[in-house]
Amino acid sequence: MFNSIQKELNQLINRGFDRTLRLAVTGLSRSGKTAFITSLINQLLSINQSSRHHLPLFEAVRNGTIISVKRVPQQDLSVPRFDYEANLNALSQQPPQWCQSTRGVSETRLAIRFQRQSGLLRHVKERGTLYLDIVDYPGEWLLDLPLLHLDFEQWSLEQSQIHQGIRAELAQPWLDEVKKLDLSAVVNEDVLAKLANLYTAYLHQCKAQGMQFIQPGRFVLPGELEGAPALQFFPLIHLTPTQWKSLKKEAKPNSYFAVLNNRYDYYRNKMVKGFYENYFSTFDRQVILADCLTPLNHSRQAFLEMQTGLNQLFKNFHYGKRHFLNRLFSPRIDKLMFIATKADHITSDQMPNLVSLMRQLVQEGGRYVEFEGIETEYTAIAAIRATKQVIVNQNGKPIKAIQGVRSKDKRLITLYPGTVPSKLPSQTFWQQPPHLTENEGKTSSFDFDSFDPQPLEQGGTIPHLRMDAVLQFLLGDRFD
Ligand SMILES: Nc1nc2c(ncn2[C@@H]2O[C@H](COP(=O)(O)OP(=O)(O)O)[C@@H](O)[C@H]2O)c(=O)[nH]1
Ligand SMILES: [Mg+2]
Structure with missing residues (x-):
């Protein structure tokens, strides 16, 4: 009994101080950081009373705890504002465009207003605002x-x-x-x-x-x-x-x-x-984005370099359990999520393989030992989903495929992009003869073509895969 009161008291005190959350969005160049931030802002801004169905796995949205979300002025006035509008505009063009690649640092702050039943006083409704700070920057600089x-x-x-x-x-x-x-x-x-x-x-x-x-x-x-x-x-x-x-x-x-x-x-x-x-010494939570698919199109060396690059990144962040006091005096990352991006390039049955590949990439470096005691999760997402999952008939058998507008020729194509290796691919993987895909009967053994994003209506919500799972992991406990 005493313990549970103590816990609730701690939570209340924590909430009193803990009104901001700084999220580190990290990843090598072209891993999908800008797309991720754009989608995250869009998903959160799209929450209102009539529209809560786009984030089924985010509990605070489903149960109505989150009342509203808006963008508010950031704290550091010397840093440019993250150009969310430009990125959204790009998606609304005909044909839709991907966001420009990032050439400098920018920042954004969201105010998430929420209302919850107080745990201690059941009839009292507690209102609050969680400020979420996010910084975008070129991935190239991170590797320095x-x-x-x-x-x-x-x-x-x-x-x-x-x-x-x-x-x-x-x-x-x-x-x-x-x-x-x-x-x-x-x-x-x-x-x-x-x-x-x-x-x-x-x-x-x-x-x-x-x-x-x-x-x-x-x-x-x-x-x-x-x-x-x-x-x-x-x-x-x-x-x-x-x-x-x-x-x-x-x-x-x-x-x-x-x-x-x-x-x-x-x-x-x-x-x-x-x-x-200026940007990397203080964070509460971190996502590490990795595009595990594109290097598969290149070479074993490209793939191994991605692993080296990723493993180098961890050295520069402070990890540790979050305690009320050390939170104030020495911020530490208490939750870490490894995210394989661009998962709309593969069929849904390949998702577990992609997640397992990501896990191997990180754990082979032995880094996981360092993350003991902090909450860590692995997942695969599409921040901005460019394809649809479809079923096609091949020789009388239904198989899963993806459909989208291919960037290089702007054609709507349906294809089975192949099997994602669930482990670090061996040398022989890159020497395999090309296997035929259902579409056009060509492509190499591993071909992840890029797709144009789906057109976005004015004020529309960006189609995604599992962004709600990410939000639940990163923010969920702040609304319990
Ligand atoms: N299909 C698909 N492509 C994506 C997604 N996110 C990013 N991309 C592609 O990856 C490129 C780089 O993404 P960007 O967010 O600019 O990467 P950054 O360098 O980490 O900021 C984009 O231009 C898109 O072509 C996604 O969710 N789905
Ligand atoms: Mg970028």
Whole structure:
């Protein structure tokens, strides 16, 4: 009895203080962050008395606890506002467009008004507002966070470890030139700028090949830093430990070696640290989005890089149980959700495989140990659902398929996109001969074509898959 009163008291006190919730939406570039935030805002704004059926798994909506949701001015006035309207407009175009890719940081705040029966005083209705803060930013920059823990030599070493396969080929022109350089010689800024350009071109090519572990992130998405010396450096991946030792001891402050080192430190201490401190040091809850399907279209290396990229991200967030006091003084993430995005590319029978693939991706890195004691969940969603699930007849047998407007030729197609591997695919997976799909009798062994979004009416609700399950996990307990 005492315990339960204590618990309710705690809840009330918590609620009194806990009026805001900062949600970290994390994921590599093109994993679907902007689409996710746009849909999340849209789903919440669409809640009103007559429209509650689009989120059946979100209990606070189903039972009427949430009264209304609106967008309100954000707290940090120096950050641009998340351009929800533009993203929604894009979806309402003819033909509908995906949102523009993100080129900078933006923020949004939602006020969720709710009314619930008080647990202590049954006849009293408790009203409150939960403020939900969400930040959007380019995924490329997120991958810089691991640099915070690495000095120039450590970073170079890490880069040399991923220098293989497709990367080694693409890096050749840049690396050939770097090897010619006398690193202890006095720096020539023009030479350095040219080499940095070659390195940047190499990173762009990696990206085009589906590689996900692109560092430094601002080299491929510089924002206002385009052409700045802060972005003119590169790792030294060809040096032996002895060479490092002697260069560190002997290189003059105006040598190539010292200048590269300094620029790396500047980048890390100014750009990356600033980004981290402004946006990433305090969160209550986190979603980690991953597009596990697109890398399957590319190569084993692309897939493994996504795994490396994802696993690097965890290092920069604080996880731990939420206690009333440490919540105030050192915010920690107490709920974490791993989300496989774009699940409308596969048939519904493949969803369990996709979730299991996502789980493996994370757990193979051994990171799950760190998440012990915090609530963690795995799921698959489509934030903006572009296809419909249909049943087609193949040789007299009904099979599940998806139907949508294919982006590359704007044709309405029906296809069976194939089986999603439930585990990390082995080498042989990428060597399989193409299997035929029901549509057109072509495509490769694994083909996830992209689709145009479905047209959205003015004021309409974005079609989704399982966004309600995500909302229930992230926000549900705040309305109990
Ligand atoms: N079919 C489908 N495609 C999606 C979905 N979410 C994102 N995409 C695709 O992925 C691309 C990148 O999404 P975006 O949200 O911009 O990724 P971000 O870089 O993480 O912000 C979009 O342009 C769409 O083509 C989804 O729910 N369904
Ligand atoms: Mg984005």
